[in-house]
Every structure is written in structure tokens, then in C-alpha cells.
Amino acid sequence: MAAQSNNVIEVKNVVKKFGDFTALNNVSFTIKEGELFGLLGPNGAGKTTMINLILGLLKVTSGTIIIDREDISRNPERIKKIIGMMTQETVVEPDLTAKQNLELFARLYGLSEAEMSKRVSEALKDANLEDKANVRAGTFSGGMQRRLELVKSMVNVPKILILDEPTTGLDVQNRVDMWKRIRELSKRGVTIIMTTQYLEEADSLCERVAVIDHGEVKAIGTPLELKKQVATKPILEIFAKADVLDSIAEIIRVKYKLKPEILGEKLLAEISGDTASVVSGIMKETSKRKIEIYSISSRLPTMDDVFIKLTGSSLRDTTSGTYESTRSKMMTRR
Template identity: 40%
Template sequence: MTVTNAIEVSHLTKKFGDKIAVNDISFNVKQGEVFGLLGPNGAGKTTALRMMTTLLKPNSGQVKIFGHDTIEEGRLARSMFGLTGQYASVDEDISARENLMIFSRLNGLSRVNAKQRTEELLTEFSLVNSADKSLKNFSGGMRRRLDLAVSLITRPALIFLDEPTTGLDPRTRTQMWETIRKLVSHGSTIVLTTQYLDEADQLADRVAVIDHGKLVKIGTPLELKQQVGGINLSFSVTEVQQVKAAVKLVADQLGTTAQILGQRLSTNLASIDQLTPLLIALKQAKIVINSLTVQEPSLDDVFMNLTVGKN
């Protein structure tokens, strides 16, 4: 079965004067997946997203949305996606209901259909009780949910979310995550830019890391984490005189050199399957350990490994 690409990005480049903001990046986004764009501030991820959504014209390269070129068929391509930015595009001087009605009408819905769609979205995003209040009384999370609702008026198959949870408290962030998962369960394709690595880890099927305008690495969160260098193992040796013996045993069992801090040893496992034989060997050698921790690499480790200090 052939997987349809929702987006095809080919050799996309954008310059601002002498500065290259996006440098010859290419990738595909599969239909039905959550695709994360990660990168430090100024890395080029938002510029890339603005070109993908036709808000910015590239110097060279091509973007296709469900097979339609965003330059040659801009109007058709734009009709196929919704966009939610970092800052709400809604009018704060009127109510949520009025905002949704206005945007529904602007999207071509009849008055009857606009009213019906407004009620559906108010219910879906838990805004019914606040529907007729001025947005000046809305929390950041409520306004972000409304902005997302506005982008979904036409039920687009593709949704771009540019840092949708920036500035939200942890509880509201979690609520937004659930909303995004619900959209995916209904068949939507999501492109997500975020500065929160745990967010990408929680939501994204695949992640593209962009730094200094270049695509540095692409893969699933698990694939990227595995490339960092294995699983970190750390434990303390109860008897100080057994530390040297423990270091030698780790080297013999794992083929790695343990880092020593007092009586605490740290090393990497190539696979979690190495842990049990090591523990058995330590027990047979009568080396008593405690405070054992096993920690897989995080996307924070991936991010630091791929971007920090690299030019």
C-alpha cells in the first residue's frame, strides 16, 4: 500500500540579504502523521513553516501540499490546510462565538452552516461556557484553543501548529496535547514547530532537527535518541575498596570505561539486555551496589548533541 505524502519539500532555500535563513532543505511529511520541526531560536524552522504555508516565497525550491505546488497552485494548496501561529489571530474585542461566526463566513460558509460549525467548535474545544465573553477575559490557554478552533473551521486535512503551547501553564499544555492527539485520531496530519522537546517526544511520529538553516537529522524520536550513544547506567559501590574491582568488571562485561565520582560509577549500555548479565557478574564477585539508575537518552540529549556549538 502506497503512503500518500501530505507535504513534499524539495531543496527549499530562503535568503534575507546575505543571510541564508533556510539552506536547501528537503523532506516529506506522510499523511496522518505528526511531524515535528525542532531547532534553536533563529535556526530557520519558522521561516521554513512560513514558506510551506505560502506566507513567504522561497528563493528556490518547491513545496507541494497533497501534490499541489504552493507557487503554481497557491489558492488550491492554501485551501487544504489550517494554520495556528504563536499569537492568536482572533479579535480580542469581541466574543469567541462572534470570532468563529466571522471566520466561518469569511471561509465561505452560509449563515446557517456558520452557526452550526461555530456551535460544534465551541463544544469540541470546551468553550461553550465562555462563548459570549469578551476575549479580554480569556486565559492564554482559552485563547490558544480558540485560535486552533478558528483554523479548523473548514476541517482541513493538514494543520500547521507554530509553537502552539508557548507560554501556557503545564496543565493547559497537557490539554492542548490531548486536543492534538484527538485531531490525529480523526485523520489529520499535523506539522508542529516547538521549543519544548518533551512536547515533540510526546506527540511527534517523526522529527526534523534544523540548525543554522540546514536539516541536520530526521527520524523518529526513538531513532534519534538511539543515535546519541546508548542508555546511561549509574550505580554506587557500597564498599570503597571495591570500586576498582567494579570498574574492571564493567570494562570486562561491557567493553566500556566507567566514569568515577567518589563511589559512584557511570557508563553506557549499548542495549538494555546488557544489564542483567552485568548485575549477575557483580553479585558473583560479591560487589554490593545501590542507588542504581537506568536512563535512556532524551530528545534534550539529541538536541544538544546535534546543535550545540555546531556551525
Template identity: 40%
Template sequence: MTNENAIEIKNLTKKFGDNIAVNDISFDVKPGEVFGLLGPNGAGKTTTLRMITTLLKQDSGTIKIFGHDTAKEGKDARSMFGLTGQYASVDEDITARENLMIFSRLNGLTRAQSKQRTEELLSEFSLENSADKNLKDFSGGMRRRLDLAVSLITRPALIFLDEPTTGLDPRTRLQMWETIRQLVKQGSTIILTTQYLDEADQLADRIAVIDHGKLVKIGTPEELKQCVGGTKLKFVVDDDGKIQEVENMLNKQFSLNPKVTDNKVDLILNKKNQLVAVLNALDEDNISTSHLVVEEPSLDDVFMSLTVGKN
């Protein structure tokens, strides 16, 4: 593999009538990374994904997949990736083995090659014991694993996972996460869309947040968390008579702006070393506290900060 980007998107735009679904978006995806696309419903991420995978033609802008322009070299670009959607694209009336054989042949493999690849994928996705069962008897997790296996028949360098764990139970979600991590270890590049922010936090190396068709922020999960504020500190002041004293101290000594409700104090720390300093100041002033909670910023905070209230 060369050092070129897995995906290069420049000034991508798509309109539906008077509605601008995707508005001048540009970003790159590096080889070997998990790149997350996040955004509320209707934000434009699905339209963006459909254009990248050549299912929808852009109005303007360019998309390159490992150097292949999707508008000019669509066949070459499509040969580089596999796509797994939210719902299984396999036939429920036949077995997992038969599905894999059929899709292998459709992808141009010979009968012998199809048989070999089918056995490899059944083993890789722990489906050997269920290989000859009809899909109607499969659990949700087994269906998702088979759908992912189908998308990997040709060993694509780039894999699009569109909400791969939707509807799965927690145990099966964790199994799917491990499968995705293994794909990355084997050299795959992954584009991930998900409605689960913890999933993006766990898996993505970088995340692009899209809202109203625009790219509003891009960075690592940690970089995105840092942009919405510092550590949250919550506690209860045991002596109601000292509430005002606590509020004044936090304002004057630390330049913090606490939210005080009855005897409950909520605040966001500006600096990493402020937590210890605030606790020491409370102790020095003989202020007794309880129900102390320290929370680091989450992707939920990022999502709410960047998208909510703009609709």
C-alpha cells in the same frame, strides 16, 4: 485521501542577503502523522514553516501539499491546510461566538453554515459556557483553544501548529495535547513546532532537527535518542578506597570510559544488557554503592548533541 504525501519538500532554499536561512532542505510528511520541527532560535524552522504555508516565497526548491505545488497552485495548496500561530489572531473586543462566525464567513461559509460550524467548534473545544464572553476575559488556555478552533473552521486535512502551548500552565498544556491527539484520530496531519522537547516527545511521530538552515537529523523520537548514546548510569562508591578498582573494572571488563568525580561515577552504557552486567560485577567484587540513578536518553540530549556548540 490518496496515498500521496501530505507534504513533499525538495531542495528548499531561502536567502536573506548573504545569509542562507534555509539551505537545501528535503523531507516528506506522511498523511495522518504528527511531524515535529525542532531547532534553536534562528535555525531556520520558522522560515521553513512560512515557506510551506506560502507566507514566504522560496528562492529555489519545490513544496507540494497533497500534490499541489505551492508555487504553481497556491490557492489549491492553501485550501488544504489551517495555520495556528503563537499568538491569537482573533479580535479581543468581541465574543468567541462572534469571532468564529466572522472567520466562518470569511472562509466562504453561508450564514447558516457558519452558525452550525460555530456551534460545533464551541462544543468541540469546550467553550460553550464562555461563548458569549469577550476575549479580554479569557484565560490563556481558552484563547489558545479558540485560536485552534478558528484554524479548523474548514476542516483542513493539514494543520500547522506553531508553538501551540507557549505560555500555558501545565494542566492546560495537557488539555491541548489531548485536543491534538483527537485531531489526529480524526484523520488530520499535523506539523508541530515547539520549544518544549517533552511536547515533541509526547506528540510527534517523527521529528526533523534543523540547525543553521540545514536538516541535521530526522527520525522517530526513539531513533533520535538512540543516535546520541545509550543509557546513563550514575552511582556513588561508598568506600573511597575502591574508586580506582571500580574505574579499572569498568574500563577493562566493559570497555567503558567512566567519568569519576571524587566518589561519584557517571558512565554511558554501550549495550542494553550492560546495566545488569555492571551491577552484578560490582556486587561480585563486594563494592558497595548508593544513590544509583538510571537515565534513558531524552530529546534534550538529542537537541544538545545536534545543535549546541555549533553556533
């Protein structure tokens, strides 16, 4: 008998191959009960494959996944009952009312009629959609649909909730609302795994984050730990024309003994010493020498810095979303 742990998900040396292509290569991580865990990585990194494995939609090539202290292959039905999932594509049925949408899934989870009606009315309340219960979901705004989708994924009261890019495509207001809802669920003790393409979202929401690239876990830890891996000190950031950045770099190197890096029209350097005096000193020096700069600032390292360092690319650049022809969607409409 293994030592009792409060790990609700344990992924051990998981390898997943599709033919010759290795989608996941020896991936291991654990998620504790009640944790809000972020899965980050560029498109094609293996996030979706990882999630499909956890959901039991795919089978590992090798390695093990233990969910709720049980190997996933042993009792998939029980595992499915304790996992909820909100997929990236909002799949509320436009032709079904909010209530019908929820009832369908409540039934598929095998809830009794009494239980179902209780859960459905709770869910409608949670989503602030009580007055829209009998309105077709297709008439809802994007934010409303996503709210419905979130409570739909919770209709079986899962122990584990997987959110695949929960805020993609939402406006700022709805995104903030969604964050609030995710935090509330997390507070209730639900273990949440989320993927996101917004790094600031991962930073502010997730308790722990795994960065996946090319099917491998590049780093894992709290956002703060990851940022500390990149830089422990504040980062100086100067924007100016590329041809003057060299002379600014020279000043920084000589006068403040920093190690500047130039990326196009941006200069980055880790600040040692007093941040305020460094920034104001550089401002004085540049204005004395009549060097024009657009902006100068100091900031703490962000998840973006982490991401660029670990994967060599900015996340946003690589997330273009999968293309699906709207025409073929239309053709299949009933």
C-alpha cells in the same frame, strides 16, 4: 505522471535566502497524510521560515514545495484553504467574543452563513466554550484562549494543521489537555506539523521528527530512530561533585569497560550488559570507597540527548522567545 504517493507535503531542496543570509539551505523532507510531524530546532534555526514557506507567506529562493500533490506556487488559494495554523502568539481578539472570533475567520475562509454557524457551534463545543460563546475572549484564561485558538485554526476543516509551539506558556494541566486535543485531531486524520521547545512533548506526541539547525535538516525519523542514533543502550547517569567524578569514571572504565563522559557535575555512559547489576555494582563500590554521590540512575536516551548531539546545544538554553516591548503593545491598543 509521478507515482501516486500519500505524501501530503513534499519539500524538495528548498533554499531560502534573505539578502546574504541563508535561512534554509537545501532542505528536503516529506510528510505523509495523517502524520503528526515535529519540527525541532533552536531559535533562528529556520523553523518559522519553513512554516511561512509552507503557508505561502514567503516564496522559496529555489527548490519546490508540493502540497496535496500541487506545487504551492501554482494555486496558493486552494492550498491556503486546506491549511490551518495556530500561531505561537495567541492571537484571539480580546475584544471579540469567542463566537465573533470564530465567525471572523470562518468568513475569511469564505464559508457560507449556514456552514459558518454550523462550524462555529461545533468549534465552540470542541473547545468546551459553549457557555462562553458570547463572552469577550480577553476575559479568558490562557488555557481557554489557546483552546479557542486551536478550534479557530480548524474552522476551515483543514487537511493540514500547523501548530507553532502549541503548549508554550501553558500550565501542566492545560498542556496535558492540549496534547489530548492534538492526538484527537491526529486520530481524525488531520496531518499535523508542530514545532515545540519541549522535547519530551515531541517525543511523546510526534510520529516523526525533523531536527533543523542553521537552516539544515540534521536528522529526520521517528523519535525512537533518532534516539537510537545517539545510543542503542540505556544511559547511566551519575550526579556528584565534579572533583570526585574522575575517580568514579575510573571505576566505571576499569570494572565495567564503559566509556564515561563528564559534563560538569554529571557523568554519562552507555551501559552494556545488565543494567541493574551495573548500577548496584557502582553503588556498592562507591559506598565502600566512601565516595559521595548525589544520585545514580539509568535511563533510556531522550530527545534531549539527540538534540544535544545534533545541534551542540540544549534546546531550552537557546529558546528565550522573542522580546516585544509591552509598551509598544499598549500604545497600539485601541
